[in-house]
Amino acid sequence: MVQAVPLKVLAGSSFLDRPVTGGYASDMLSLVMAGAKAGNVWVTMQGHPNVAAVASLLGLAAVVVTEDSPVDPATLQRAEENGVPVLATGLDTFSLVAELARLGVRGVRSGPGS
Amino acid sequence: MNSLRPIFADLHLHTVASACAEVEMIPPLIVRRARELGIELLAVTDHHSVENAAAVQEAARAVGIEVLAGMEVQTREEVHVVCYFDDTVQAEQWQEMIWKRLPGMANRPEFFGEQYVVDATGAYVRTNERLLQTSTDLSFDELFWLAEQWGVLAVPAHVDRPRYSLFANLGVLPETVRLPGVEISRNIAPQEALRRFPSLRGLGMVQSGDAHRLKEMTNSTLLKLKEPTAQEVRKALLGQEGRSVKILEER
Numbered sequence: 073m074v075q076a077v078p079l080k081v082l083a084g085s086s087f088l089d090r091p092v093t094g095g096y097a098s099d100m101l102s103l104v105m106a107g108a109k110a111g112n113v114w115v116t117m118q119g120h121p122n123v124a125a126v127a128s129l130l131g132l133a134a135v136v137v138t139e140d141s142p143v144d145p146a147t148l149q150r151a152e153e154n155g156v157p158v159l160a161t162g163l164d165t166f167s168l169v170a171e172l173a174r175l176g177v178r179g180v181r182s183g184p185g186s
Numbered sequence: 187m188n189s190l191r192p193i194f195a196d197l198h199l200h201t202v203a204s205a206c207a208e209v210e211m212i213p214p215l216i217v218r219r220a221r222e223l224g225i226e227l228l229a230v231t232d233h234h235s236v237e238n239a240a241a242v243q244e245a246a247r248a249v250g251i252e253v254l255a256g257m258e259v260q261t262r263e264e265v266h267v268v269c270y271f272d273d274t275v276q277a278e279q280w281q282e283m284i285w286k287r288l289p290g291m292a293n294r295p296e297f298f299g300e301q302y303v304v305d306a307t308g309a310y311v312r313t314n315e316r317l318l319q320t321s322t323d324l325s326f327d328e329l330f331w332l333a334e335q336w337g338v339l340a341v342p343a344h345v346d347r348p349r350y351s352l353f354a355n356l357g358v359l360p361e362t363v364r365l366p367g368v369e370i371s372r373n374i375a376p377q378e379a380l381r382r383f384p385s386l387r388g389l390g391m392v393q394s395g396d397a398h399r400l401k402e403m404t405n406s407t408l409l410k411l412k413e414p415t416a417q418e419v420r421k422a423l424l425g426q427e428g429r430s431v432k433i434l435e436e437r
Contacts, residue, residue, distance in 0.1 A: 099263075101357030120263055120325060122356045142262075144327060146362050
């Protein structure tokens with residue numbers, strides 16, 4: 073995924089081998105806490121340290137920060153400590169999700185493949 | 187040693203400087219409603235503006251209601267935070283700093299509403315033509331860091347709301363910021379807030395109206411302060427030196 077899109081690795085480069093179970097996109101952390109599943113890739117514009125906390129809490133496979141939004145250094149530090157890969161792209165969320173879908177990553181509520 | 191006194195307060199209030207506020211939110215009507223409700227301390231907290239604070243202060247002076255200058259700031263994560271100032275010059279400098287962190291676009295009153303600066307009688311002085319009702323580029327953590335540097339009291343607003351709030355947008359209490367306390371909305375009882383957000387236990391809590399119309403002003407927060415200042419409110423939230431804050435049931 074990192075090579076195919078491609079994505080920059082900001083943190084957690086030694087944890088990139090986890091299987092991806094699906095994807096979830098939102099900038100509202102409360103919704104992510106309620107909606108994302110373990111092993112998901114989370115696509116967001118948020119760079120707050122709570123992003124690393126929530127990703128770790130849910131056991132997500134990775135976080136992708138879109139539009140090269142600023143990511144707080146504390147976020148990267150916490151992600152590194154918690155083994156959460158933080159990836160970045162210049163693409164906007166819509167375009168990135170389209171790319172991920174092309175690679176076979178599916179939304180948590182999407183039906184059988186097309 | 188001056189004694190502490192109980193003061194009923196509503197620390198989140200919009201005037202006609204906020205695009206989303208009703209036209210009735212002018213100084214004399216705000217003061218009259220505060221009197222009816224027995225509110226003794228108000229804070230004017232318009233969106234990214236302190237321009238109407240002095241007018242409300244002037245209107246309130248004659249009836250002995252105290253008014254803090256304040257501002258509601260929207261962080262990059264779209265979390266609302268109310269800020270309080272003890273010094274008019276500082277409030278204006280803070281406003282200047284905040285305006286530089288806004289996108290520098292013009293307000294579109296047909297979408298957002300007008301942003302009027304008024305005098306103590308409510309008479310029109312000027313229109314603020316900046317787009318104020320949008321996010322600054324400050325992160326939540328950066329805003330609290332700045333507030334600490336400036337000695338400004340900053341409190342996350344209406345943390346129980348489903349949008350523009352700490353819990354909705356950032357999920358959990360950040361471990362990276364030391365909060366003096368939080369504000370809950372008028373829609374939730376403090377016990378219910380603690381049940382829904384157990385991490386609030388031990389934090390000072392105020393309940394404020396976030397009034398955009400007169401009937402939304404709220405008088406449930408009872409502070410015990412030496413004097414009605416932002417620094418005293420900070421002490422009350424932190425429970426320092428006998429200062430305290432309590433949210434009463436319906437008054």
